[in-house]
Amino acid sequence: MTRPEAIGFIGLGNMGWPMAGNLCKAGFRVIGMDADGERQAAFADTFGAEVAEGAEAFAETDRLITMLPDGRIVADVLVGAGDVLRHLPQGSLVIDMSSGDPSAYETITPEVERLGHAMIDAPVSGGTGGAEAGTLTIMTGGDDAAIDRAMPLFEVMGGKIFRTGGLGSGQAMKALNNLASATALMVTIEVLITAQRFGLDPAMVNSILNVSTGRNNSTDKKIAPHVLSRTFDSGFGLSLMAKDLRTAHAIAERTKTPVPLSDLAVQMAQQASEALGPDADHTAVALWIEERVGDTLKPS
Numbered sequence: 001m002t003r004p005e006a007i008g009f010i011g012l013g014n015m016g017w018p019m020a021g022n023l024c025k026a027g028f029r030v031i032g033m034d035a036d037g038e039r040q041a042a043f044a045d046t047f048g049a050e051v052a053e054g055a056e057a058f059a060e061t062d063r064l065i066t067m068l069p070d071g072r073i074v075a076d077v078l079v080g081a082g083d084v085l086r087h088l089p090q091g092s093l094v095i096d097m098s099s100g101d102p103s104a105y106e107t108i109t110p111e112v113e114r115l116g117h118a119m120i121d122a123p124v125s126g127g128t129g130g131a132e133a134g135t136l137t138i139m140t141g142g143d144d145a146a147i148d149r150a151m152p153l154f155e156v157m158g159g160k161i162f163r164t165g166g167l168g169s170g171q172a173m174k175a176l177n178n179l180a181s182a183t184a185l186m187v188t189i190e191v192l193i194t195a196q197r198f199g200l201d202p203a204m205v206n207s208i209l210n211v212s213t214g215r216n217n218s219t220d221k222k223i224a225p226h227v228l229s230r231t232f233d234s235g236f237g238l239s240l241m242a243k244d245l246r247t248a249h250a251i252a253e254r255t256k257t258p259v260p261l262s263d264l265a266v267q268m269a270q271q272a273s274e275a276l277g278p279d280a281d282h283t284a285v286a287l288w289i290e291e292r293v294g295d296t297l298k299p300s
């Protein structure tokens, strides 16, 4: 009996691990790869998956998923030092599920075409919880026939799947979503500190926001478990949030759209990320805001 064609999966981080794990659990033959060798080995042990020590391991890969920090790293893995594209069988489908600047595809797509592959983008929203539950929102851009080939995988990893247009349109959508989400997180933290200084309990304020018009994804899912708890452990890095905001900002510039409020949000995220370092969770932006204000959130 011939072995089934493999699904390559590069980037087994906070998101990639549960996404690739769900593909394993659904019965797909997965070949995983991560720059962190220990993580890669642990993935193989946990899910009984194959792992790739080099690009040659993808010789039987029919569809390859990338779930890497940003577009520059995706380009490096596919056509730069990683050289993965050249090792895929002709006619493979590359599915970039990372969040990154769509301009990264300018270096990748000429090689995709020259080698006879196809490529779509499919960034996601829903966090590590959505990745574990297989309920991610997937925004996918590219040729319809290519997206059709990815649908059986998307149906395992995602809940809602949107076709957003051409290649890169998913990335634009994702970056703009995260601009809205991150701005709401930061303004919510400012609201809580201001309320506390007025004499209101920030936990009560968040509960009221949650059933009032100030409600947003942060009041609902982030403030109580990750900010007021002081755990700052949502599983989404602040450096990744800052990167998404830079992408959104670049899209605003490209489309010549004046966005003064967003400009400030991008600057704040960037400064917070630089101050708190590469390992900070995005909810730790509260620490940076608190320091500027000179007060700490203390729910009673």
Ligand code: NAD
Residues within 6 Å of the ligand: 010, 011, 012, 013, 014, 015, 016, 033, 034, 035, 036, 039, 067, 068, 069, 070, 073, 077, 097, 098, 099, 100, 124, 125, 126, 127, 128, 235, 236, 237, 240, 241, 244
């Ligand atoms: P992460 O930092 O946890 O994981 C990234 C993984 O990529 C790491 O395991 C790292 O070792 C690996 N890696 C880095 N460079 C590599 C290379 N050259 N070759 C192979 N592996 C390499 O990040 P994450 O939270 O899993 O996010 C991945 C992508 O998904 C990012 O673009 C992020 O913005 C996006 N995203 C994250 C979330 C979230 O809640 N964490 C939600 C939606 C989208």
